[in-house]
Amino acid sequence: MILPKRIVLAGAALCAAGVCATAFAATTKTAATVPLSTGVVNISTTLGYQGGRAAGTGMLLTSAGEVLTNNHVIRGATAIKVVIPSTHKSYNATVVGYSVANDVAVLKLQNAPKLKTVTTGNSSTAKVGQKVTALGNAGGAGGKPIAAAGKITATRQTITATDDNGISEQLTGLLQTDAVLRPGDSGGPLLDAGGKVIGMDTAASVGFRFQASGAGYAIPINKALSFAKLIVAGRSSATVHIGSTPFLGLSVPSQDDAPSGVTVASVVPNGPAAVAGIGQGDVITTINGKAINSFGDLSNALLQYTAGTTVTLGVVNGVSGLAATVAVTTTSGPPQ
Numbered sequence: 001m002i003l004p005k006r007i008v009l010a011g012a013a014l015c016a017a018g019v020c021a022t023a024f025a026a027t028t029k030t031a032a033t034v035p036l037s038t039g040v041v042n043i044s045t046t047l048g049y050q051g052g053r054a055a056g057t058g059m060l061l062t063s064a065g066e067v068l069t070n071n072h073v074i075r076g077a078t079a080i081k082v083v084i085p086s087t088h089k090s091y092n093a094t095v096v097g098y099s100v101a102n103d104v105a106v107l108k109l110q111n112a113p114k115l116k117t118v119t120t121g122n123s124s125t126a127k128v129g130q131k132v133t134a135l136g137n138a139g140g141a142g143g144k145p146i147a148a149a150g151k152i153t154a155t156r157q158t159i160t161a162t163d164d165n166g167i168s169e170q171l172t173g174l175l176q177t178d179a180v181l182r183p184g185d186s187g188g189p190l191l192d193a194g195g196k197v198i199g200m201d202t203a204a205s206v207g208f209r210f211q212a213s214g215a216g217y218a219i220p221i222n223k224a225l226s227f228a229k230l231i232v233a234g235r236s237s238a239t240v241h242i243g244s245t246p247f248l249g250l251s252v253p254s255q256d257d258a259p260s261g262v263t264v265a266s267v268v269p270n271g272p273a274a275v276a277g278i279g280q281g282d283v284i285t286t287i288n289g290k291a292i293n294s295f296g297d298l299s300n301a302l303l304q305y306t307a308g309t310t311v312t313l314g315v316v317n318g319v320s321g322l323a324a325t326v327a328v329t330t331t332s333g334p335p336q
Helices: 221-232 295-302
Strands: 040-047 052-060 066-069 079-084 089-099 104-109 131-136 146-163 168-177 189-191 197-202 208-210 216-220 245-247 250-252 283-287 310-316 323-329 331-333
Touching: 040 066, 052 131, 052 197, 066 221, 079 104, 089 221, 104 221, 131 197, 146 216, 168 197, 197 221, 216 221, 283 295
Parallel strands: none
Antiparallel strands: 040 052, 040 079, 052 066, 066 104, 079 089, 089 104, 131 146, 131 189, 146 168, 146 208, 168 216, 189 197, 197 216, 245 331, 283 310, 310 323
């Protein structure tokens, strides 16, 4: 992974893989017997390389501790902590995998006992005008999830979300709601009148902004679960990354004036790039022979590998102007 030049505060107010023992399927529990907040958890992350913190929400999919959330909630995290609001118990979490393009991630709680899960419904039956309730860690304050009532105002919506690095993602097939979503709600459930999850809230927040504002959006739960199943089964693809994220230990600007390649803005002391002799002002032109012309090119290329992989970078020295190839052995870093 490369570090963004600017701090990303994803989902915050300010701020191995294996098949699950329990399938991601709807249960027979109802809101009459189970509190709406059952299975909803608060997520807080440490952005160690950026010097910040972030907060969001997640949903327990299995009693073994698999948690579904938005990818942008955990982006850049060097440590992840999950709190069960009803018991106030805190667990460290690791990243099972994620899909940047679909804004879906799965976490695994460490040393968690048998936990109560959310109850999932069928998002394919969602209709305009249907009453819904959004739950989440609004404002990143922690504590009991805050509810926001509303209705579905549109289905099959497409939005463009942009992070603080200028990287844009187009999210499609979304549910639109007039329930008020706040930073920190990202990854939380959108519930139907029966208390079943039909969507995963995707709130605009600091570091993750929508092209248009004034509406809330949720990823249909059927779609989110389809990616969660791929992640937990360890099925990587062009859009699904499994396991640890490869880390180069350098940052590049989201906008670069170099005619080709990307200019190294900084390197992490004693990190992989520094050890390989790459320094500030050098220009990276290729990775394993593939041309690199933007932050996105380098980020996407790295996601095809896992931590510990040795990659060959084409590098133009910022002082001499000489081109060379440099082998860099990646280490484990924060998710993209």
